Amino acid sequence: MLINYDYYRVFYYAAKYGSLxxxxxxxxxxxxxxxxxxxxxxxxxxxxxxxxTNKGVSLTPDGEKLLGYVSAAFEHLRxxxxxxxxxxxxxxxxxxxxxxxxALHGIVLxxxxxxxxxxxxxxxxxxNFSTPQAISSLHSGIADLAIVTSPTGASKPLQETxxxxxxxxxxxxxxxxxxxxxxxxxxxxQSYPFICMGKDTKTYEFYxxxxxxxxxxxxxxxxxxxTDQILIMVKNNLGLGFLPDMIARxxxxxxxxxxxxFEDQIPKRYxxxxxxxxxxxxxxxxxxxxxxxxxxxx
Numbered sequence: 001m002l003i004n005y006d007y008y009r010v011f012y013y014a015a016k017y018g019s020l021x022x023x024x025x026x027x028x029x030x031x032x033x034x035x036x037x038x039x040x041x042x043x044x045x046x047x048x049x050x051x052x053t054n055k056g057v058s059l060t061p062d063g064e065k066l067l068g069y070v071s072a073a074f075e076h077l078r079x080x081x082x083x084x085x086x087x088x089x090x091x092x093x094x095x096x097x098x099x100x101x102x103a104l105h106g107i108v109l110x111x112x113x114x115x116x117x118x119x120x121x122x123x124x125x126x127x128n129f130s131t132p133q134a135i136s137s138l139h140s141g142i143a144d145l146a147i148v149t150s151p152t153g154a155s156k157p158l159q160e161t162x163x164x165x166x167x168x169x170x171x172x173x174x175x176x177x178x179x180x181x182x183x184x185x186x187x188x189x190q191s192y193p194f195i196c197m198g199k200d201t202k203t204y205e206f207y208x209x210x211x212x213x214x215x216x217x218x219x220x221x222x223x224x225x226x227t228d229q230i231l232i233m234v235k236n237n238l239g240l241g242f243l244p245d246m247i248a249r250x251x252x253x254x255x256x257x258x259x260x261x262f263e264d265q266i267p268k269r270y271x272x273x274x275x276x277x278x279x280x281x282x283x284x285x286x287x288x289x290x291x292x293x294x295x296x297x298x
Contacts, residue, residue: 007041019056093284094123098134098146101226102244115291131202138276144285146274157278162270169248170262173237185264193239196220
């Protein structure tokens with residue numbers, strides 16, 4: 001879908017001021033052109049973005065959703081202009097990084113500490129995204145870099161670099177404690193309440209392939225949006241679930257959850273750094289990339 005980017009500029013200001021008249025004044029245009037542009041954008045997107053009111057215009061749910069993306073893009077551009085106006089040093093600037101929950105626990109928190117200690121003047125915006133959302137943010141230019149988990153499904157112009165590997169552990173809550181003496185496999189999981197990431201995630205895709213390999217159907221009783229949600233559900237005895245070892249180990253050590261014996265092989269997964277090779281990184285983003293790469297497994 002190729003949409004005139006001026007349409008988004010008009011949409012942004014109309015949404016910002018809640019008035020087509022005010023947007024026309026700011027953009028030094030006439031209201032009829034602003035109205036026509038909004039209608040063109042709605043036609044292109046196939047949805048209604050504004051509702052007219054006595055006080056001006058208000059956003060529809062679709063309009064609110066679009067504004068989130070457009071605002072992030074405009075803010076990113078504004079900060080880019082500020083960085084160029086201040087030069088290309090490492091004293092200031094802003095980096096936007098899309099991060100999955102597992103990557104946050106596995107490497108990003110450490111990288112953030114090291115980077116911020118060295119470059120305190122650089123602001124870092126973290127976007128908590130699933131892997132597909134993170135990839136979309138790289139394609140759109142909203143994010144400078146993405147740190148997510150495999151499988152990423154990334155292809156050119158995105159470049160993928162593996163940083164660290166991790167294992168997934170099958171865990172349960174205290175009410176399932178008697179299961180720790182059993183040796184389980186994928187077929188056994190169909191006899192117990194099972195928690196998994198949602199269908200729109202790469203983790204679901206990962207486990208679905210493992211189930212299919214065993215001629216089984218992945219049909220979780222509950223779906224979560226993040227690994228942290230799986231941990232909370234397991235702690236509250238809502239079912240069994242797989243968790244990355246770096247997230248599961250502390251809860252296992254404290255006795256909040258229990259690690260189960262699992263016989264079927266689960267391939268290692270990786271925390272990966274992604275970037276869009278069609279975009280040039282700022283000095284700050286390049287330095288952040290170096291800090292991440294320094295954490296690669298030897």
